[in-house]
Amino acid sequence: MQKLALPESVLMEVSKPERYIGHEINSVVKDKSIVDIRFAMCFPDVYEIGMSHLGIAILYDMFNSFEDTWCERVYSPWPDLDKKMRELGIPLFTLESQEPVKNLDFLGITIQYEMVYTNILQVLDLSGIPFCAKDRTWDDPIVIGGGPCTYNPEPLADFFDIFYIGEGETEYRELLDIYKECRRNNVSREEFLHKAATLPGLYVPMMLDVEYKEDGTIKDFVPKYPDVPKTVKKELVRNLDDTYYPEKPVIPFIKVTQDRVVLEIQRGCIRGCRFCQAGQIYRPVRERSVEYLLDKAHKLLKNTGHEEITLSSLSSSDYSRLDELLNELIKECNEKKVNIALPSLRIDQFSLDVMNKIQDIKKSSLTFAPEAGSQRMRDIINKGLTEEDIVNGSRLAFLGGWTKVKLYFMLGLPFETDEDIKGIADLSNLVAATFYDTVPKEKRVNGHVQIVTSTSFFVPKPFTPFQWAKMDSTQDFIDKAYKTKQFIMGELNQKHIKYNWHEADVSLLEGVFARGDRKLCKVLLTAYKKGCFFDAWSEFYDNEKWLEAFKEENVSIDFYTTRERADDEVFPWDYIDCGVNKSHLLREWHKAQAGEVTKNCKVQCAGCGSARFDCGICVNR
């Protein structure tokens, strides 16, 4: 019998009821009376975003491959439904069984960006689970967090029972077994969490006390029990050809952000850009084989009926057998009338040739991400992209018929001067000029070129060489965006350059939580209680409420953002070992100051520390 948690009167009134009804093709329904463990997997944002996330799809597939486990999905109810649920007292439910989340054994939450932190509180609140881990009993699910933000989970430390640090494929089975044993033997929740804290990759905030210095920085981490390790090592999959990968992912009824087959070709990145967290925490680079990928692509297209496939990785151009993979994929896809989407590809002759071979190419726009305007600044951030690369790439693209180019930059990078900001305008102008130099008047499709230059504000992240960097204030950001605009207006081709910039307020908040500590838990809770949630959505973001929350909790924003950090400061995330040594990051920070570049992993090993995982590029260079 089909069952829904929400009554018809509610479903007919909220936007997109399909978000809440489950029953999608390939969703997994098990007999709850014969499974031992029920796991709710949550992406704390709206369904269309959450359903587009590959990590959740992998873990959903993995958990459901365990005979004793049933994994279901949960997403954040959109504010219209949130309101109704509170009015009518309807608890948050999982999509598959449509039962309250609270009835399940685990609530796993993936934490992909800082601006979902309040949505996590919404999920707990609507589920009827106490906000703070210390207030929970066996009547509540074990709340476990994963994803990139758990590389500094401290601002969320009070709200989670466990954080899983690293790739989810490796350690869950053992955790589930210990859970089963603990429940069978009727041990206390605390004792279970104590046991969990001894497993590799698992961090239990309650089992680690933090001591502070007088200036508010951290003195030391003190485990509550002697068998709880002081350092949590990240988990990783050593061989990506021998692990879980869904062949029958759930197919949503509504169009989600990623409405296509996603083929993850590799993890990690060889580049080592100094602002990029993903480039550090997913080291070392591990590739999947072409054979494995083609087999998965074939099955996934067959099992989903999707009309598009995309390659997923941090830098697809660095995949060593890209040529071979794409040629085979194009063959299969052209036959099946499937389009191939190619993000994160370096623009060169090869990629343009590939794009010409793919059928559904509307030569709309090409994207470059120089990240910084001047070569000096690109050396500081270790972005191995030169002006020449960009000009050559654009020239080829213009000759191939493209007329629109998007350029992405960051403002507020460490050691930035006005010259670097002017570089953004100069480079945009140079690309525009390249169009007029390259394409003769009679061949210009739309008559002119269109450059879209966008800047975001740099946010220093943990486990990057810039984790020591001081972040700009909101006023600095606004001034710099204004300067950029002025510089662009002064360029010869300014008429054909459109300039966009990000909101400064949200970037600041992101900066606070990215390098935050446990003292921020109370700010989060206060902001949530004031009504902050869906902060990633500008229509719901309320900066005033956030500022009030910081004020009421007497927490200084500047301490986390604009403060100078000494080389020997103990960071809130230092008990986590992501594989890359702090000494390597510090070396990189000093090299950045000197404007020295570091070669990528393929050219020369920089000795970051990841070689101890004994896999990927560290063994097959």
Add this chain to the structure above:
Amino acid sequence: MKIRVKFSKVGVLKYIGHLDLMRYFQKAFRRTDIKVKYSGGFSPHMIMSFAQALGVGVESLGEYFDVEIEDGQDVSLMKDKLNAEMAEGIEVLNVTVLPEKALNAMASVAASDYEISFTDGVNPVTESMIQRFKEAKEVLYTKKTKSGETTFNIKEFVFDVQCTKEGVFMKVDSSSAGNLKPRFLIESLLKQEDICVDDHPFHILRKELYLRTPNGDLEPLDHA
């Protein structure tokens, strides 16, 4: 070759919107080995046409769409092939080959059968209301439109109406020129005794879609 697919859409899947339903069937076809024809051009797509959009929240036992497929395939197997790819609540009931010169599904629709059942289990529509409606020479209904109001004789669009245990059965005009919403008829019936339709929420089940044969009869859409 063009085929006409008849399907039902009931249960929780009644919340799937029309555009999403089209995408759903396109993906379903791609999971089978049925060779569908694609349009030419930059982004090829399936040539698919639905008879009539079904509103969100409405269930149906008689929905139709046409789709063009490559010649030379065994149509008798297609119902089972498609049903192997359906979600619980949508079932393919019939797949027929369309005659060469048949009108497309959308242009063919002339009438629909609806079964209305009131949610609280009490039927406010009485036999006498139906009787009075049938006996009246004309029943005027005023519809609010974007540009104001229009009044018309609703009886011209009602081919049959009967009182049932749970509510009302009706056969009404569904042609593109005169599509009648079931709600209008319920509203008209109740208004005779000054009962407000908003006080009596109801479910709608579409039971069949009809085409008009050359001699004027109504036949289900898969009898083309």
